[in-house]
Each structure stands twice: as structure tokens, then as C-alpha cells.
Amino acid sequence: MMARQHILKAVAIAASLAAIVAFGVTANNYILQAGTTLAMSIVLALAWNLVGGYMGYPSFATAALFGLGAYAGGIAQTAGAPIALAWLVAAAAGTVFAGLLGSVLLRLRGHYFAIGTIAIVEVMREISNNWEALTGGAVGLNVPIVTGSARDVGLLFYFIMWGLAAAALLITSIVAASKFGFSLQCIRQNEPAASMVGIDVFKTKCAAFMLSGAIASTAGAIYASMVAFIEPKDAFNVLLSIEVPVMVMLGGAGTVLGPVAGATVYVVLKELVWVNFINFHSAILGIIIIAVVYVLPGGVLRLIDALWRKRPAAPQPRHAK
Amino acid sequence: MIAQYVVNGILIGSLYACLAVGFSLIYGVLNIINVMHGSFVVLGAYTTIYGSQVLGLHPLLAALLGAAVMFVFGYLIQRLLINEVVTAPIFISFTLTFGLDLLINNAMIQAFTATPRSLVLDYGSVSIGGVSISVARLGAMGLALVLTGFLYWLLRHSQMGRAIIAVRMDHQAASFLGIRVNRIYALTFGIGALMAAAAGGAMAVVYPITPLLSGVFLGKAFVICVLGGLGSVPGALVGGIALGLLESFGAVVFGSQWSTTVGFALMILVLMVRPSGLVGRKGYE
Numbered sequence: 001m002m003a004r005q006h007i008l009k010a011v012a013i014a015a016s017l018a019a020i021v022a023f024g025v026t027a028n029n030y031i032l033q034a035g036t037t038l039a040m041s042i043v044l045a046l047a048w049n050l051v052g053g054y055m056g057y058p059s060f061a062t063a064a065l066f067g068l069g070a071y072a073g074g075i076a077q078t079a080g081a082p083i084a085l086a087w088l089v090a091a092a093a094g095t096v097f098a099g100l101l102g103s104v105l106l107r108l109r110g111h112y113f114a115i116g117t118i119a120i121v122e123v124m125r126e127i128s129n130n131w132e133a134l135t136g137g138a139v140g141l142n143v144p145i146v147t148g149s150a151r152d153v154g155l156l157f158y159f160i161m162w163g164l165a166a167a168a169l170l171i172t173s174i175v176a177a178s179k180f181g182f183s184l185q186c187i188r189q190n191e192p193a194a195s196m197v198g199i200d201v202f203k204t205k206c207a208a209f210m211l212s213g214a215i216a217s218t219a220g221a222i223y224a225s226m227v228a229f230i231e232p233k234d235a236f237n238v239l240l241s242i243e244v245p246v247m248v249m250l251g252g253a254g255t256v257l258g259p260v261a262g263a264t265v266y267v268v269l270k271e272l273v274w275v276n277f278i279n280f281h282s283a284i285l286g287i288i289i290i291a292v293v294y295v296l297p298g299g300v301l302r303l304i305d306a307l308w309r310k311r312p313a314a315p316q317p318r319h320a321k
Numbered sequence: 322m323i324a325q326y327v328v329n330g331i332l333i334g335s336l337y338a339c340l341a342v343g344f345s346l347i348y349g350v351l352n353i354i355n356v357m358h359g360s361f362v363v364l365g366a367y368t369t370i371y372g373s374q375v376l377g378l379h380p381l382l383a384a385l386l387g388a389a390v391m392f393v394f395g396y397l398i399q400r401l402l403i404n405e406v407v408t409a410p411i412f413i414s415f416t417l418t419f420g421l422d423l424l425i426n427n428a429m430i431q432a433f434t435a436t437p438r439s440l441v442l443d444y445g446s447v448s449i450g451g452v453s454i455s456v457a458r459l460g461a462m463g464l465a466l467v468l469t470g471f472l473y474w475l476l477r478h479s480q481m482g483r484a485i486i487a488v489r490m491d492h493q494a495a496s497f498l499g500i501r502v503n504r505i506y507a508l509t510f511g512i513g514a515l516m517a518a519a520a521g522g523a524m525a526v527v528y529p530i531t532p533l534l535s536g537v538f539l540g541k542a543f544v545i546c547v548l549g550g551l552g553s554v555p556g557a558l559v560g561g562i563a564l565g566l567l568e569s570f571g572a573v574v575f576g577s578q579w580s581t582t583v584g585f586a587l588m589i590l591v592l593m594v595r596p597s598g599l600v601g602r603k604g605y606e
Contacts, residue, residue, distance in 0.1 A: 058412040104593065110411055111354055112592055115543050119585040122540060126582045238536070242419050245412070283427035289420030293406065293413055 024158045032154050036226070038267045039161035040219055044240075045247045045259035046168040047215035050208050052245055053253035054181060056188030057205070058110070060241040061101065061117035064124045065216035066223075067235035069094050071128060071135055073221025074143040074230050083146070087221045094217020095210045102209035106202065118238065125236035140231030143224050157226040164222065165260075168215050173256050175211075184208055185254070242289075250292050324452045326569045332454065332462050334565020336523050339465035340538060341545035342472060342557035343516030349552020350489045350509045351407055356418040357398075358517055359539030360425045363532055365391055365518025366525040367433055370440050380442060384464060384522030388515045395514025399507040407506060422535070429532035437529035461523035468519050472512065473554040485509055489552060540581065544588045 023035055044062055051059045073090035077083060105116045128135045135141055146153050175181040183204045186194035195201045224230045243266070251262025266288070273284045344358045365387050372383025402421065406414045444456035476482035487495040488505045496502045524530065524538075541564065549560025564584060571583040 052412070058410075058415065104589065108592060111348070111352075112547075114354065114411065114415060115547065116589060116592060119540075119543065119588060123582045123585050126579065130578050242416065246416060249416070279431070280427060282423045286420040286423030286427065289416060289423070290402075293417045293420065 020162050024155055024162075029150060029154055032158055034267070034271055036154070036158045036161050038264060039158070039165045040223060041244070041247060041263040041267050042165045042260050043161070043168045043219040044216055044244045045251070045263040046165070046172050047212045047219070048244045049172065049248050049253060049255075049259045050175065050184070050212045050215075053248055053255070053258070054175070054184040054188065055205060055208050056254075057106070058114045058245070059117050059209075059212075060114055060238075060245070061098075061105075061120055061213075062216055062244045063236050063238060063241040064101075064117070064120045065094055065098060065213045066220040066240060067121075067124055067128070067232075067237075068097050069217025069220025070224040070230045070235045071141070071220075072217065074141050074224040075134065077144050077225065078141065083225055086225070087218055090221030091214050091218045094220075095214040097217075098210045098213025099206060101213075102206040106205045106209060118241065121236050121238050121241055125232045128232040128236060135232070138232060140229055140234075143228045143230065145228040146225065157222065160222055161219075161226075164215075164218060169256070169260065171211070171215070172259075176256050180204065180207070188254070243285075246289050246292055324450065326573065327566065328452050328454060330566035330569030331562055332458055332565070333527065333568070334562035335462045335465045335469075336520055336527065336561075337541055337545055337564050338558040338561030339469050339516055339523065340520035341542045341549070341561055342469055342554055343513030343520075344542035345546045345549070345552055345554075345557045346472075346485075346509055346516075347513040348546060350485060351399075351403075351506055352411065353403065353407065353414045353418065354411065355510075355513065356415065356539060357422045357425060358513070358542050359535030359537070360422055360429065360532075361391060361395070361514045361517035362521035362524065362538040363429060363530060363535045364394075364425075365521025366440075366530040367429075367438075367521075368518065369522035369525050370438055370530070373440060380440060380522075380526070381460070381464065384519060387522055388468075388519040391518035392511040392515040394511075396507045396511035398514075399510030400503075403510065404503060404506060426532055426535055429535075433532055435531050435533055437531040438525075439529040440525040442526055457526050461526040465520060465523045468516060469554065469558060472516065476554060481508065537581075541584070544584045547588045547591055 020035075024032060027035060044066065047065075048059065048062055051057050069090040072093035073086045076086035076089040081089065101120060105113060105120070108116055129138050131137070132139075146156070148156075175184070183194065183199045186197070186199055187201055187204060191201055220235070224235075247262040247266040248259045249262065250265055251260065252258030269288055270281075270285065273281055273288075277284055340362060343361075344355060347353060347355045347358075365384070368387030368390060369380060369384045372378045372386055373380040376383070378386065398421070403414070403417065406417050442457035442460075444460070446453050446455040447459070448454075474482075476486055484495070484500045484505055485508070487498065487500055488502055488509075492502050495505075521530070521538075528534075545557060545560035545564050547560075548563050549556030549558070567583060567587065568580050571577075571580060575583060
């Protein structure tokens with residue numbers, strides 16, 4: 001039984017890898033870009049899932065962490081750092097920033113935590129808008145462009161972003177199976193009880209927030225190098241902070257593969273909407289969000305699981321109230 | 322000069338109080354963050370502008386009419402859509418109202434375009450001790466304060482208001498006492514929308530309004546709620562005037578481009594130090 005599961009898993013991984021490579025090699029530039037966006041969405045969804053899914057804290061800080069990474073990487077690159085070093089700088093900056101932010105905001109619960117994280121996005125945008133000497137202000141920041149044909153550069157970033165997605169997935173599956181992951185789920189279910197059985201709740205929460213911040217910031221830095229131009233309203237976009245949790249909900253929060261499935265469904269839907277209804281795209285995104293809330297609060301994976309095994313869907317993860 | 326800043330701060334702060342009190346009430350009674358609140362403010366501003374400029378109504382009448390329309394709108398939205406998720410985790414209700422807001426905001430941009438519009442009213446200005454105030458702004462402030470005061474009276478002394486307070490304290494106990502909780506939820510949401518729309522009507526006199534401002538108004542409602550304490554009318558009044566004064570003086574000290582950061586920084590500070598707000602009571606957090 002175990003052996004069969006391992007073989008199935010290996011086959012699934014090999015098939016996914018083959019599909020990603022085949023898609024990258026055969027796609028035209030536009031479709032390739034969509035493939036890179038999908039990988040980035042998966043990374044951000046997995047990063048959010050650690051805090052919002054496993055730990056059950058309704059974080060809307062995704063855009064703050066992503067934007068911080070974009071600016072940290074972009075600024076490091078304009079200062080002359082090689083691209084890989086700039087990404088490392090961004091990952092470190094994201095970790096430290098998330099640690100500081102977490103040590104303040106993670107003392108709050110429920111609504112207050114949600115509001116605090118949204119406020120951070122707004123504050124970060126205003127700082128990047130006004131601190132012209134460092135960020136270039138509202139005009140934006142030109143990041144040194146990667147030389148080469150558009151096709152080659154596009155393919156390079158496609159594979160790098162998928163590499164990061166694979167790393168994020170690996171981290172999530174390790175966390176899910178670890179004592180740390182179990183502690184996070186205890187915190188989600190009942191924080192005082194978790195503390196009572198000897199979990200250092202505050203440290204655990206900060207660690208999860210830092211891990212999430214490191215992943216999201218790295219994605220931001222890679223994005224900045226890819227588009228070679230960042231501006232405050234793009235890097236610190238509140239919409240991103242909402243879209244990412246919706247993706248996770250769409251797939252199933254607090255699971256390893258849920259964010260991957262949710263991000264895939266969401267990005268495909270969004271691409272279709274974007275192409276066909278350019279004037280009404282935010283309204284249609286709104287409708288998608290509303291539909292997800294009403295129809296699929298447990299996520300696509302749970303629905304498939306329920307239909308497949310012909311048994312009632314597993315109870316949904318409870319969020320901090 | 323200082324007197325002028327104080328007066329401006331209190332003036333705009335009164336509008337903020339009216340803006341936030343509905344948000345605070347919904348947050349306190351339904352335990353929902355209503356992301357649509359900023360759009361309700363903008364809708365109120367537009368109904369006032371259109372009512373007075375196109376239909377030729379008196380601006381005050383147009384504002385009250387707009388507020389009444391928004392009451393019905395809010396009541397129906399809660400009854401038909403939000404009531405389904407009222408017991409769900411906060412993340413779900415937050416996301417739902419965000420989705421609805423995207424829809425409303427997109428519709429507003431299609432209908433009104435993003436061009437700023439304002440309600441220019443020239444009733445002259447009065448000057449007391451070197452401080453000059455335009456009469457139209459004074460009227461806007463009066464409307465905001467009267468409605469906020471009326472809501473306070475309603476919650477304290479009317480049967481409906483006592484029912485709302487009862488539901489806020491314990492909705493199960495209220496339901497045992499024969500209060501129709503779902504109806505109270507819808508009424509509360511309607512009142513919240515009404516107050517937002519009235520604040521919007523008053524705001525149109527002071528600022529040019531565009532649908533893009535809805536996020537800004539929502540942010541102010543957050544800050545004021547946290548500053549003053551959740552779910553209380555005096556809290557919203559104190560929080561609103563505190564924010565008005567803070568912005569008035571903050572613009573001088575830090576420059577007006579930092580106004581969001583100053584407001585939010587103060588909010589996070591208050592959250593850390595005194596989560597029940599400046600005048601809030603413990604247990605209403």
C-alpha cells in the first residue's frame with residue numbers, strides 16, 4: 001500500500017515536471033507570461049497558506065511582503081548587486097521585516113489582525129511613494145534589465161519562478177508533516193489550549209510569519225527583475241492581498257496542494273476574464289470571489305475528494321474568530 | 322493660525338465621525354468588516370450631487386433623500402447576501418464584502434467615470450475672531466453632527482435602538498427575548514449605509530469626489546473605529562475629531578502626503594496599547 005502510494009507520488013511529480021517543461025518550450029510569449037504568473041501565484045498562495053491556512057490568522061499582508069521584496073531586490077540591483085545576491089537580500093529583508101511586523105501584529109486577534117495587516121500595505125505604499133531618494137517615488141524604479149532575446153529571458157524567468165514554486169511546495173509539505181506544522185494547527189484550533197500544552201505560541205506564530213514573508217519577498221524580487229520596472233501602486237496593491245487568500249480558499253486552506261489547485265483555477269479564470277471583459281474585469285473578479293465564498297468555502301480539493309470517495313466533505317479549517 | 326487649524330480639524334472631524342459611526346455599528350453588531358462602506362460614502366456623495374445639480378433639489382434634501390435610498394439598499398444587501406455569512410469566520414465575510422465592493426466600484430466607475438465631481442455651494446462665509454468658515458461647510462458639519470446625535474438618541478432611547486444594543490451584547494439571549502435578530506442585523510446594516518451616504522453628501526461639499534476615493538474613506542473608517550473604540554457612537558465622535566485634528570496638524574508637521582501613514586501609525590499604536598479604544602469600555606473590543 002505504502003509502496004504504491006510512493007510510486008503514484010513519483011509519477012505525479014514526474015508528470016507535473018514534464019508538463020511544466022513542455023508548456024514552457026511550446027508556449028508563445030504571451031502564454032509563457034501567463035505560465036510565469038501562475039507559478040508566482042502558486043508561490044504567494046503557498047506563502048499565505050502557512051499563516052492563513054495552517055495557523056488560521058487572516059493575513060492581508062501579502063502585498064506588503066511581496067512589494068517589500070520587489071523594492072529590496074530592485075534597490076539592491078540598482079546599487080550594483082548581482083541578480084542572485086539581490087534576491088537573497090530580498091529574502092533576508094522579507095524575513096526580518098516579517099519578524100518585526102509579526103512581533104507587533106501577531107499580538108492582535110481576528111478583525112484587528114486583519115485591519116493591521118491591511119494598514120501595513122497602505123503605509124508601505126505611501127512610504128515608497130514619498131521616499132524618493134530610495135525608491136524613486138511615484139515615478140517608479142527602473143531595475144537593470146536582463147539582457148538576451150525576449151524569448152530566452154521569458155523562459156529563464158518561467159523556470160526560475162517554477163523552481164521557487166517547487167521550493168515553496170517542498171517547504172509546505174515539510175512543515176505539514178513536522179511538529180512545527182502541528183503546532184500551527186493547534187494554534188488555529190485553540191490558542192490558549194496550544195499554549196497550555198507547552199507550545200511557545202508567540203514564537204511559533206512569528207516563525208510562520210517570517211517563513212511566509214521570506215517566500216513572498218523572494219517572489220517579489222524575482223518579479224521586479226523580470227518586469228525591470230516597479231512602482232508603488234503596482235508593488236503594494238491591496239488587490240493582491242485579497243486575491244491570494246481567495247486562491248487558497250478556492251483550493252482549500254490548510255492543505256499542501258490546495259493553494260496549488262486554487263491558484264491554477266483562479267489564474268485560468270482571470271486570464272479568460274481579462275481577455276474578454278477588459279472594462280469589467282474587477283466586477284467579474286468580484287463575482288468570482290462572491291461565488292467562491294458561497295459555493296466553495298472548503299475549496300475545490302475537498303469537493304473533488306468528497307465526490308471521489310462518496311463521503312461527506314471533511315470539516316473545514318476554522319479561522320481565528 | 323492655530324485656531325484655524327483647530328476649526329478645520331473639528332469641521333472635517335465631524336464629517337469623519339458621521340462616516341465612521343455606521344461602520345462601527347455594523348462592526349459591533351454584526352461582527353463584520355464592511356469593505357463596501359467607502360463605496361456607500363461615494364454613492365451618497367453622488368446621489369447628493371445629482372439630486373441637487375440635475376433634479377434641482379435643495380442640497381440638504383438631496384443628501385437626506387440619498388441617505389434614505391442607501392438605507393433601503395443596505396437593508397436589502399444584508400437581507401439577501403450578507404445574512405448568509407453572518408456566522409461564518411470573519412475572513413469569509415470580509416472577503417465577501419470585498420468581492421461585492423469590487424462589483425459596486427466597477428459599476429460606479431462605468432456610471433460616473435473617474436473624473437472628480439464636487440458640489441459647489443456658495444453661501445458666503447462667516448468670520449469669528451480671525452477664523453473664517455464657509456457657511457456651506459458649516460452646514461455639512463451640522464448635518465453630520467445632527468445625524469450622529471440622532472443615531473445616539475435612537476440607540477439609547479428608542480425600542481429599536483435598545484434591540485440593536487441587545488443584539489450587540491448577546492445575540493442568542495436577544496433572540497430568546499423575542500427580538501428578531503435577522504431583522505435587527507438588516508436594520509443595522511441599513512442604518513450603517515444611511516450614515517455613510519449622509520457623510521458622503523456632506524463630504525461632497527468639502528472635497529471633489531470620485532469612485533476611486535472609496536478605499537480612502539474605508540481606511541479612515543478603520544482608523545476612527547480603532548481610535549475611538551468599537552461599536553460606540555461617542556467613540557466614533559471622539560475618534561473622528563481626533564483624526565480630523567491629527568490630519569489638520571499632521572499636514573503642517575509632516576506634509577499632507579504622509580496623512581495615511583500618520584493615521585495608520587497612530588491606529589497601530591492604539592491597537593497595541595489600548596485595543597478597546599480611547600473611550601471604549603473593556604469587553605467591546
